[in-house]
Amino acid sequence: LYIFGQQLIQSMKVQSTTTQQDDHFLIADYDYKSTNIEKNGDKYIAKPQITNFKFKTDTRIPKVGVMLVGWGGNNGTTLTGGILANKFNITWNSRRGTHQPNFYGSLTQSSVIKIGTCNTEEVFVPFKDVLPMVNPCDIVFGGWDISSLNLADAMGRAQVVDYDLQQKLRPYLEKLVPLPSIYYPDFIAANQGDRADNVIPGNNKLEHLNTIRKNIADFKQQNNLDKVILLWTANTERFCVEDPNVHGTAEKLMKSIESSHPENQCINNFCMCCLFRRMLIHQWITIKYYCSRKKAGVFVAGDDFKTGQTKFKTCLVEYLVGAGIKPKAIISYNHLGNNDGKNLSQESCFKSKERSKKTCVDDILESNKVLYPTEEELNIDHTIVIKYCPETGDSKKAMDEYIAEIFLGGRQTFAVYNVCEDSLLAAPLIMDLLLLCELFERIQFSKDSSEFQRFDTVLSWLSYLMKAPKSESGITTINALSRQRAMLENLVKVCAGLTVDDNLRLEVRYG
Numbered sequence: 001l002y003i004f005g006q007q008l009i010q011s012m013k014v015q016s017t018t019t020q021q022d023d024h025f026l027i028a029d030y031d032y033k034s035t036n037i038e039k040n041g042d043k044y045i046a047k048p049q050i051t052n053f054k055f056k057t058d059t060r061i062p063k064v065g066v067m068l069v070g071w072g073g074n075n076g077t078t079l080t081g082g083i084l085a086n087k088f089n090i091t092w093n094s095r096r097g098t099h100q101p102n103f104y105g106s107l108t109q110s111s112v113i114k115i116g117t118c119n120t121e122e123v124f125v126p127f128k129d130v131l132p133m134v135n136p137c138d139i140v141f142g143g144w145d146i147s148s149l150n151l152a153d154a155m156g157r158a159q160v161v162d163y164d165l166q167q168k169l170r171p172y173l174e175k176l177v178p179l180p181s182i183y184y185p186d187f188i189a190a191n192q193g194d195r196a197d198n199v200i201p202g203n204n205k206l207e208h209l210n211t212i213r214k215n216i217a218d219f220k221q222q223n224n225l226d227k228v229i230l231l232w233t234a235n236t237e238r239f240c241v242e243d244p245n246v247h248g249t250a251e252k253l254m255k256s257i258e259s260s261h262p263e264n265q266c267i268n269n270f271c272m273c274c275l276f277r278r279m280l281i282h283q284w285i286t287i288k289y290y291c292s293r294k295k296a297g298v299f300v301a302g303d304d305f306k307t308g309q310t311k312f313k314t315c316l317v318e319y320l321v322g323a324g325i326k327p328k329a330i331i332s333y334n335h336l337g338n339n340d341g342k343n344l345s346q347e348s349c350f351k352s353k354e355r356s357k358k359t360c361v362d363d364i365l366e367s368n369k370v371l372y373p374t375e376e377e378l379n380i381d382h383t384i385v386i387k388y389c390p391e392t393g394d395s396k397k398a399m400d401e402y403i404a405e406i407f408l409g410g411r412q413t414f415a416v417y418n419v420c421e422d423s424l425l426a427a428p429l430i431m432d433l434l435l436l437c438e439l440f441e442r443i444q445f446s447k448d449s450s451e452f453q454r455f456d457t458v459l460s461w462l463s464y465l466m467k468a469p470k471s472e473s474g475i476t477t478i479n480a481l482s483r484q485r486a487m488l489e490n491l492v493k494v495c496a497g498l499t500v501d502d503n504l505r506l507e508v509r510y511g
């Protein structure tokens, strides 16, 4: 057994001259090998280089609280109930038999990382064991919803979790009631109005913001928390009508909240609270407005959770382009029957969703100038259709057609039918976002012996989990799924003092 910070890690211990550890910190030295490219006429000159980095991880695990905006929705109830089922080891029956709780679909809890080889055998350990991470079962949950249903009744309304598990979770969930929230009906679909019975009264946006700030402070104090993470999992809001005088800087935005300007979404108010309290947020639709976010040190990762269809898209297109095959059209139909689908049936909300879904293959296509030598060719048919069909419930049907050009003008067509039990995919992913974001707040790096600094507030390391990830300014966003995963895995390994895997396996071939 190996004590790592306050957490007991049973799987591994790094023994190396390039890592140091005391009671609070693990410091790993890493020689990063990259290649600098210079252009000389029509030739590239490649110059390999090595840069020294140090990664310092605070190994003390904080007590974490999570506040969800939209707590009573499908994601909110599934996440809270799923974690409680794991925490109290609640089993339940369905027509398939007796089920044990698990965290399938969670990168941190249910996937593994190769840490090396033992003789010729590859050795893998759970992702969560490589660095000290918060145990999801220790998270305290809270949050807001415009609907007043307690979480047990809200879980029933969501129709996601097996009935028997709902009944077993009822004693835990019925005590959990969302706080009243900010509700600006103009920003979500009109069809959501009939559940909005739990709203902060009045039209004064500054008072709304102050109420939310107080809610957060109370939650932190009442639960004796070291850290609070706020995550938006409420309905997709329509974009605001952009106006640099209103949204151009954090100061202007604050002024517009003070004057209750109509073009401010609810999410803006929640984001402002984060800026005040230096908290972590993940779905930040209006990120570009917050010029002072660097100073505030709030982490953002991007828009929307990358669960079923988009994950598959960024995997399949990466495979095709990597194989030298040229995707020419992607036509995606979604039949969605949950409340999210109902909200998206209004065009203005759909437009926000369409934007987050549409850009996900751009960088993959752009990387291959053999297949796409001109801008025009990059403009492939990429169509997104979402239809609200209540009968589908949370079992979203994604029907995608991929048409690609192969050798000598031939065509390869994939017709993919993907039934995503949507919230059962989203909940573990949301949990990963929370856990990884918390971990990355405890990591600092130093380049060439400079002072240690925190990661950039735009946390592109988490792009694997985001439908429309964001990147630090000037840096290309990566959407290709395997690259996103490799980036995350390698970062965690490097911070732990492990070697990054280039898959050459020379130690096995010629060891």
Ligand code: NAI
Pocket: 069, 070, 071, 072, 073, 074, 075, 076, 144, 145, 146, 147, 181, 182, 183, 184, 188, 195, 233, 234, 235, 236, 266, 304, 305, 306, 307, 338, 339, 340, 343, 421, 422, 423, 424, 425, 426
């Ligand atoms: P949902 O409609 O079941 O839940 C959203 C909740 O937000 C509702 O309970 C609603 O009452 C509440 N809400 C709306 N406006 C609010 C406000 N201003 N303040 C507080 N609460 C508010 O939707 P679901 O399925 O949980 O999805 C949530 C978000 O996650 C949506 O943006 C959706 O597009 C996104 N998403 C969902 C996935 C899924 O599998 N469920 C997958 C990927 C993304």
